[in-house]
Amino acid sequence: xxxxxxxxxxxxxxxxxxxxxxxxxxxxxxxxxxxxxxxxxxxxxxxxxxxxxxxxxxxxxxxxxxxxxxxxxxxxxxxxxxxxxxxxxxxxxxxxxxxxxxxxxxxxxxxxxxxxxxxxxxxxxxxxxxxxxxxxxxxxxxxxxxxxxxxxxxxxxxxxxxxxxxxxxxxxxxxxxxxxxxxxxxxxxxxxxxxxxxxxxxxxxxxxxxxxxxxxxxxxxxxxxxxxxxxxxxxxxxxxxxxxxxxxxxxxxxxxxxxxxxxxxxxxxxxxxxxxxxxxxxxxxxxxxxxxxxxxxxxxxxxxxxxxxxxxxxxxxxxxxxxxxxxxxxxxxxxxxxxxxxxxxxxxxxx
Amino acid sequence: xxxxxxxxxxxxxxxxxxxxxxxxxxxxxxxxxxxxxxxxxxxxxxxxxxxxxxxxxxxxxxxxxxxxxxxxxxxxxxxxxxxxxxxxxxxxxxxxxxxxxxxxxxxxxxxxxxxxxxxxxxxxxxxxxxxxxxxxxxxxxxxxxxxxxxxxxxxxxxxxxxxxxxxxxxxxxxxxxxxxxxxxxxxxxxxxxxxxxxxxxxxxxxxxxxxxxxxxxxxxxxxxxxxxxxxxxxxxxxxxxxxxxxxxxxxxxxx
Ligand SMILES: Nc1ncnc2c1ncn2[C@@H]1O[C@H](COP(=O)(O)OP(=O)(O)O)[C@@H](O)[C@H]1O
Ligand SMILES: [Mg+2]
Numbered sequence: 001x002x003x004x005x006x007x008x009x010x011x012x013x014x015x016x017x018x019x020x021x022x023x024x025x026x027x028x029x030x031x032x033x034x035x036x037x038x039x040x041x042x043x044x045x046x047x048x049x050x051x052x053x054x055x056x057x058x059x060x061x062x063x064x065x066x067x068x069x070x071x072x073x074x075x076x077x078x079x080x081x082x083x084x085x086x087x088x089x090x091x092x093x094x095x096x097x098x099x100x101x102x103x104x105x106x107x108x109x110x111x112x113x114x115x116x117x118x119x120x121x122x123x124x125x126x127x128x129x130x131x132x133x134x135x136x137x138x139x140x141x142x143x144x145x146x147x148x149x150x151x152x153x154x155x156x157x158x159x160x161x162x163x164x165x166x167x168x169x170x171x172x173x174x175x176x177x178x179x180x181x182x183x184x185x186x187x188x189x190x191x192x193x194x195x196x197x198x199x200x201x202x203x204x205x206x207x208x209x210x211x212x213x214x215x216x217x218x219x220x221x222x223x224x225x226x227x228x229x230x231x232x233x234x235x236x237x238x239x240x241x242x243x244x245x246x247x248x249x250x251x252x253x254x255x256x257x258x259x260x261x262x263x264x265x266x267x268x269x270x271x272x273x274x275x276x277x278x279x280x281x282x283x284x285x286x287x288x289x290x291x292x293x294x295x296x297x298x299x300x301x302x303x304x305x306x307x308x309x310x311x312x313x314x315x316x317x318x319x320x321x322x323x324x325x326x327x328x329x330x331x332x333x334x335x336x337x338x339x340x341x342x343x344x345x346x347x348x349x350x351x
Numbered sequence: 352x353x354x355x356x357x358x359x360x361x362x363x364x365x366x367x368x369x370x371x372x373x374x375x376x377x378x379x380x381x382x383x384x385x386x387x388x389x390x391x392x393x394x395x396x397x398x399x400x401x402x403x404x405x406x407x408x409x410x411x412x413x414x415x416x417x418x419x420x421x422x423x424x425x426x427x428x429x430x431x432x433x434x435x436x437x438x439x440x441x442x443x444x445x446x447x448x449x450x451x452x453x454x455x456x457x458x459x460x461x462x463x464x465x466x467x468x469x470x471x472x473x474x475x476x477x478x479x480x481x482x483x484x485x486x487x488x489x490x491x492x493x494x495x496x497x498x499x500x501x502x503x504x505x506x507x508x509x510x511x512x513x514x515x516x517x518x519x520x521x522x523x524x525x526x527x528x529x530x531x532x533x534x535x536x537x538x539x540x541x542x543x544x545x546x547x548x549x550x551x552x553x554x555x556x557x558x559x560x561x562x563x564x565x566x567x568x569x570x571x572x573x574x575x576x577x578x579x580x581x582x583x584x585x586x587x588x589x590x591x592x593x594x595x596x597x598x599x600x601x602x603x604x605x606x
Contacts, residue, residue: 208467215466215473216459223453226442233402234516235428235457244463290444
């Protein structure tokens with residue numbers, strides 16, 4: 001299984017980093033590392049859409065927000081006032097209603113985040129499908145504008161709607177008790193567990209994406225990027241391919257948003273902002289476009305530095321500048337397979 | 352014998368320009384048919400209508416007993432009609448082998464889910480695809496370039512990749528739009544040999560070509576277009592002696 005070797009190296013690195021934080025007593029760094037990891041999953045989704053399939057999307061943060069807000073809304077509804085309603089008995093019969101105590105000692109009955117996870121995936125997938133079918137007919141900057149419009153719409157809805165908490169967002173989202181002894185939450189006791197869980201999700205996503213990239217469908221995606229006419233002429237249903245990859249990208253972002261919201265205990269409208277979408281784009285660009293490893297490395301690095309506050313007041317500007325520089329000087333990305341290939345053949349002395 | 356392809360009264364208007372004017376002809380299975388004519392005669396436009404890139408203004412194309420007008424390009428490919436392009440369309444972000452495997456797309460089925468899960472079927476199809484296309488690389492002499500990105504190849508080699516890609520699914524019919532365009536004399540000779548070889552294999556080819564020598568050598572039948580109108584059709588010897596054709600080619604500015 002040669003193609004999974006990098007994944008195993010990654011798993012080793014993940015363990016080493018955790019051990020290093022343990023030895024040096026810097027366990028608190030795991031918090032930002034875990035958050036970066038969730039952002040990276042959304043970036044990996046965009047990497048497929050933009051890097052591999054060549055379909056620019058400036059709305060990735062919108063899908064992240066869909067995942068996050070879906071669970072923020074669903075898991076903060078208090079069902080204790082609704083006992084006896086048919087909705088209540090429906091969820092109850094499925095075993096999807098849980099109880100918890102608020103800090104004031106009141107008992108709250110809430111919907112299991114498992115249900116919210118499924119809802120988040122479905123809503124993101126269906127939105128991507130509904131948006132993708134008409135919008136992916138557009139190309140280049142027209143597609144960029146249209147997807148950016150989608151991102152702005154999500155942002156405005158979130159900011160302008162009461163159930164989404166308007167400008168404050170939604171806080172006190174309960175932990176996601178996935179199985180006995182483990183929950184997705186920001187509690188110190190679960191810090192190491194959450195760190196490893198986030199990486200587990202990344203590794204599963206990576207394996208699926210690596211498989212995809214090396215498959216017939218993945219080749220069709222890359223061909224779409226290289227020459228849409230050629231792909232079409234070889235029998236690739238380009239419209240369906242684009243929609244499919246758009247859905248994959250959206251679902252990954254929604255899953256990331258879902259877990260991040262439970263990890264942080266809430267979500268705010270800034271997660272859906274266009275500037276967040278630009279971040280994802282610049283990460284994919286600097287990572288080398290059609291390069292999931294580049295996206296992973298640059299995504300971890302830039303998000304971690306950003307979350308640690310290294311960029312200070314220039315946080316958003318840094319990502320903007322990276323994007324501008326990339327587009328001006330290296331429109332094909334920074335970490336490019338072709339470059340590696342040329343270097344490799346150079347040393348072998350072949351032409 | 353019913354022809355493999357039947358083109359009936361095909362018309363195409365671009366605004367006021369009547370680019371293709373009531374053109375009809377048949378292509379018999381196992382033969383090579385060439386469309387010739389001066390630049391702008393409408394040859395590529397006919398190709399684009401057959402392959403689904405343009406909707407004809409009127410007229411029909413039947414292939415294998417099926418009406419294929421109105422089909423999108425990917426659907427005509429699924430019918431077994433594979434084309435190359437006059438102005439070369441290869442995927443420069445893919446290696447030679449991946450470009451050619453792309454041609455095999457219609458022969459396999461594994462979709463996104465199978466791909467992500469790397470199912471047995473997906474892996475089996477990939478192996479079958481490789482087995483099917485490697486002989487093509489061998490044949491075209493590009494085996495040593497298998498893992499090179501297509502953008503790093505010479506123009507002639509890129510043309511070979513495009514031809515191999517179209518041949519990958521073992522298509523029922525090939526549409527070659529000026530396959531010799533941009534090739535040097537040596538490469539053109541190689542191409543002629545390859546096309547004769549394809550002819551020996553019994554393949555059906557519809558060809559647009561400027562190189563008269565090539566066309567006369569390899570075609571079974573020739574259709575001559577001028578300003579969108581078919582002015583002659585027949586065997587190479589008949590076309591060579593056709594007065595209208597001689598007039599166009601001697602009076603015209605290119606041959
Ligand atoms: N997409 C198009 N829009 C407008 N005019 C076109 C288009 N494609 C071709 N034409 C015109 O149609 C005529 C035939 O073109 P074409 O089929 O490319 O000729 P050929 O391949 O025989 O050289 C030319 O006058 C050309 O300018
Ligand atoms: Mg032409």
